[in-house]
Amino acid sequence: MKSKSVAAENLADTPFDRRSFLKCALASGAALGSGKLAAPAAAVPIASSAATQSDAQFTFEARFYEKLPGRKIRCKLCPRECIVGDKERGYCGVRENRGGTYFTLVHSRVCAAHIDPIEKKPLFHYLPGTTAFSIATAGCNVNCKFCQNWDISQSRPEEIPAEYISPHQAAAVAQQYNCPTIAYTYSEPVVFAEYLMDTADAGHAAGVRSIVVSNGYMQHDSLVEAYGKMDAVKIDLKAFTESYYAKVVTGQLKPVLETLVTLRKMGKWNEIVYLVIPTLNDDETEFRGLAAWIKANLGPDVPLHFTQFHPEYLLKNLPITPVPTLERAKAIADAEGLHYVYIGNVPGHPAQNTYCPQCRKMLVERVGFTASQMLIRKDSTCPFCRHKIPGIWHA
């Protein structure tokens, strides 16, 4: 089995491989007195006889589903609403019907873990210069043809190596490495919602916040309940057309837009990433429509990141996004009135910095994933003109 040490959100160097990092972190976490494990609060453990012992420790009754006649279930986690027969799994591959009860197979089953700069998520307006203890399980509820992490997101949990990390252990590791946040990322956190919720609770109890990097393809109730526990949310808005979502993502655009509006109403700090793929979603009309929709529905202050595509997975035939295309997208979004439009995955580009929309002075300078200069005041205002800069800038 190919074992990928760290899921690649980008091309940054990684100081630890996954296994040695976890072993080291968990061992020292226990030494710090955080080794006492509590049962997850949001799930009911399955009888150990229903699976092998190693599987049983990751297997909990799922939330967000309803039972149907004939031992079937309807999953209510995402808009796909899989109807799953006995002994079958949903589209995500990590939730299984066993005798009419639906189980998650990935609670505490961490297949990728790393400490990342928060700028790597990317979250540019949330605790800049800090690091996030970043974790993932197998599985995803869509199948993007450009996925960088397809070897974990498009696999079933038993197909990839994983470690047991309880919610309390995750919180302890974050504390140990001075990470103010735990990030649920790399694959698709929607599909490990129960683990995310329990870990967020454990983290908050220990003074560690939670952030999620997600496609936002969720049902309203699961979104409110699960991401209600998050302190910040980054949504990958993969395109602004339903046809792209159908063909390239195997999902739908409308529920994602609804998610963005709901998050806005919930008052969650939210940033949006739009991966620009040559010939597929790089039409100027689409950029304009996207920016106009964001301004009208979310306001002009939501950060929007246009990021560069690198050929991966099933789209190896397409080229890297030309930088002028990204600059054109930014120019269009700027012209539509958005205040914080960034260009991502292009190291050294000036559009990675944050500028005051009023006085135009640079407030946060970024080099790669490092915030090399951060001038925003404690009261979240520009030091030059006192304009309010939206975001959570200081812990």
Added chain:
Amino acid sequence: MTDLRGPTRRNFLTQCLTGAVALGAGPILRAPAEQPALAAKSRVVVARDPQLRGTGTDIDPRRLEALLDRAIQALFNRDHAAPENAIAAWRRIAGPGDTVSLKVNTLGGRGISTNVDLVSAICERLQQAGVKASNIVVWDRGSEEMERAGFRIAVGGDRVQCYGTDRVDYEDDLSAWGSVGSRLSKILTRSSSVLINLPVLKDHDGAGVTIALKNMYGVIHNPNKYHPNGCDPYIADLNMLPEIRSRMKLVVCDAITAMYEGGPGFKPEHSWKANSLLVSQDPVALDSTGWQMIERKRAEMGLKTLEADKRAPHYIATAADSEHRLGHCDPSRIAVVEA
């Protein structure tokens, strides 16, 4: 007869597993570069034996073996060809030097999985045709699932091999065609010069029916991704992968027990004893024929057609279209031979 039975049934042989050998360590077998042209008409044999279970519920292995022989002979004994015995017929599929994998379907547990005695009989005939026992692999996704269906896991030694992909893993690299991009079982890619597809005949709540073409979902790491839209065009696209298409030389569908409703999990109340085998070299024609058998049973039981139930297996027509040409689904191009 080759013994594949698990220890929990009547077979109490206590053969121990030998130590695991370096599975998958052999050279990657090359697939032929070109596909044989599609015949103008495909032959599907439907072999039946109402006495297969005698007066009881257990299947008589000798009658089953005879049924298999009749089916395979009927498949190859064309009008103008001289009749040949069953072993000669099997030599058309595989012979000395071949590595043959038998892809069974064990999702339905003991209720509705590929019959162990049927698989044993095929292994026996393959050996008589010159294939070494250790060059035959009986396989599915998971070893535990196979054991639950009655197979005994066997790894190493000079005997027929029997294990799931979990023992050897999937290839690291993707194989892609159309809408499908998947990692393939190393059993298929590294232990099969010839693939014999051994599905069961059953209803499927999403795809309509699951027979030969859909049995290939057990070859890939991510079948859960390919169930939307009644599995169309995913099933057809998957079967276009050269690693599958170039190797699949024969389909023997186990319709001894079949299901007309409630699949793919076993529902005894929706199963019937069809006491039949369907055999063909054209998986599309076989699936078309099997689908019609299920429709006839549904009509007999007073159920709506799959079309009326909004789950007709449109993927079968997709597999036959000009883009795929995996076989024939037009009845005028299928010769159904009763045996």
